[in-house]
Amino acid sequence: MRIARRVQDLPPYLFAAIERQIAERRAAGVDVISLGIGDPDHPTPPHIVAALVEAVHDPSTHQYPTNRGEAAFREAVAAFYARRFGVDVDPATEVVPLLGAKEGIAHVPRACLNPGEAALVPDPGYPVYRTSVILSGGIPVDLPLSEEDGFLPDLDSVEGAVWDRARMMFINYPNNPTSAVADLSFFEKAVYYARRHEVLLAHDNAYSEITYDGYRAPSLLEVPGAREWGLEFHSLSKTYNMTGWRLGFAVGGERVVAALGKVKTNVDSGVFNAIQLAGVAALEGPQDCVEHNRNVYRRRRDELVNALRLLGWKVEPPRATLYVWMRVPEGHTSGSFTRELLERARVVVVPGAAYGSRGEGYVRFSLTLPDDELREGVRRIREAFS
Numbered sequence: 115m116r117i118a119r120r121v122q123d124l125p126p127y128l129f130a131a132i133e134r135q136i137a138e139r140r141a142a143g144v145d146v147i148s149l150g151i152g153d154p155d156h157p158t159p160p161h162i163v164a165a166l167v168e169a170v171h172d173p174s175t176h177q178y179p180t181n182r183g184e185a186a187f188r189e190a191v192a193a194f195y196a197r198r199f200g201v202d203v204d205p206a207t208e209v210v211p212l213l214g215a216k217e218g219i220a221h222v223p224r225a226c227l228n229p230g231e232a233a234l235v236p237d238p239g240y241p242v243y244r245t246s247v248i249l250s251g252g253i254p255v256d257l258p259l260s261e262e263d264g265f266l267p268d269l270d271s272v273e274g275a276v277w278d279r280a281r282m283m284f285i286n287y288p289n290n291p292t293s294a295v296a297d298l299s300f301f302e303k304a305v306y307y308a309r310r311h312e313v314l315l316a317h318d319n320a321y322s323e324i325t326y327d328g329y330r331a332p333s334l335l336e337v338p339g340a341r342e343w344g345l346e347f348h349s350l351s352k353t354y355n356m357t358g359w360r361l362g363f364a365v366g367g368e369r370v371v372a373a374l375g376k377v378k379t380n381v382d383s384g385v386f387n388a389i390q391l392a393g394v395a396a397l398e399g400p401q402d403c404v405e406h407n408r409n410v411y412r413r414r415r416d417e418l419v420n421a422l423r424l425l426g427w428k429v430e431p432p433r434a435t436l437y438v439w440m441r442v443p444e445g446h447t448s449g450s451f452t453r454e455l456l457e458r459a460r461v462v463v464v465p466g467a468a469y470g471s472r473g474e475g476y477v478r479f480s481l482t483l484p485d486d487e488l489r490e491g492v493r494r495i496r497e498a499f500s
């Protein structure tokens with residue numbers, strides 16, 4: 115059998131390689147501590163689990179979901195937008211439930227790119243932006259992020275010829291992997307360029323609720339007129355510890371929402387209704403579980419950042435996300451430093467270069483492991499490097 119070139123040419127999925135490394139070490143009896151993958155270690159809050167149990171006992175949830183998703187879920191999303199961002203969205207036409215934000219990100223280029231058309235993707239960036247463009251027959255074009263610019267793309271310096279070829283652009287703030295945040299003026303500028311060059315602006319806001327020190331992440335749709343060119347992705351995964359459930363949503367202009375929905379009806383038939391109803395309980399129920407998560411991660415962030423600084427490494431405490439992004443010590447590449455952490459401290463981190471060539475020179479630590487494991491990881495790093 116022959117495998118299509120677009121699949122052959124995909125880079126191996128980043129975390130598959132990391133999982134393999136961890137499994138190999140563990141099989142050899144080495145107990146490694148993983149600060150690699152970002153996957154909340156706490157369980158889904160009980161009231162959300164209870165809502166699922168109740169919904170799953172109702173046989174009306176057992177059939178195919180409707181194409182547009184449960185009305186109750188779309189309405190809960192609209193209420194979340196009004197409450198959280200002060201933005202009115204029409205639950206009937208401007209919201210689409212997703213099998214996780216990743217699914218929507220993977221499908222949106224199929225809705226908006228013709229083969230051979232270009233999409234701007236951040237470098238470094240969440241790998242799915244690039245691979246989804248490739249799988250859709252599009253051409254990813256790097257949008258460089260650099261530390262000097264606070265890991266925001268310099269949109270003024272994107273050449274006219276690139277804008278002419280581009281049909282969409284991915285952005286993501288709070289950002290994975292750099293933890294950078296953006297204020298509304300950045301989104302205003304992005305909308306300006308999207309409108310001027312007729313480019314769909316796809317904003318991944320998966321970390322909007324994972325913020326610290328009083329920082330509140332805005333929505334792209336707070337920019338007046340943004341929905342004409344914008345689509346925003348959200349996920350319940352990180353906010354409510356629901357990574358395994360596969361539930362997210364996209365909000366944006368009617369045309370792009372309908373186009374994404376059309377792709378989905380031909381691919382996945384939507385999210386299990388009972389899970390959508392549990393999502394209603396998450397969005398509309400008590401939010402103290404989210405505050406609790408933020409407190410847990412902030413405490414871990416401070417412990418990790420303090421320890422890294424004691425070793426003389428330069429690192430800033432992030433204002434959002436589950437990650438600490440750090441420049442590697444002098445004389446290292448992100449790969450060599452990652453290997454050294456694994457060999458000398460038995461700690462796994464992600465080399466920045468895995469997120470794109472401009473991630474070279476950095477590593478990403480994740481905060482989603484139990485406190486005692488994180489403490490042990492920190493202890494090992496200090497022991498190995500002081």
Ligand SMILES: *Cc1c(COP(=O)(O)O)cnc(C)c1O
Nearest residue numbers: 214215216240290320349351362
């Ligand atoms: C975790 C993550 C996602 C995936 O969210 P799901 O809803 O679990 O698919 C999307 N974007 C970024 C940047 C992420 O880090």
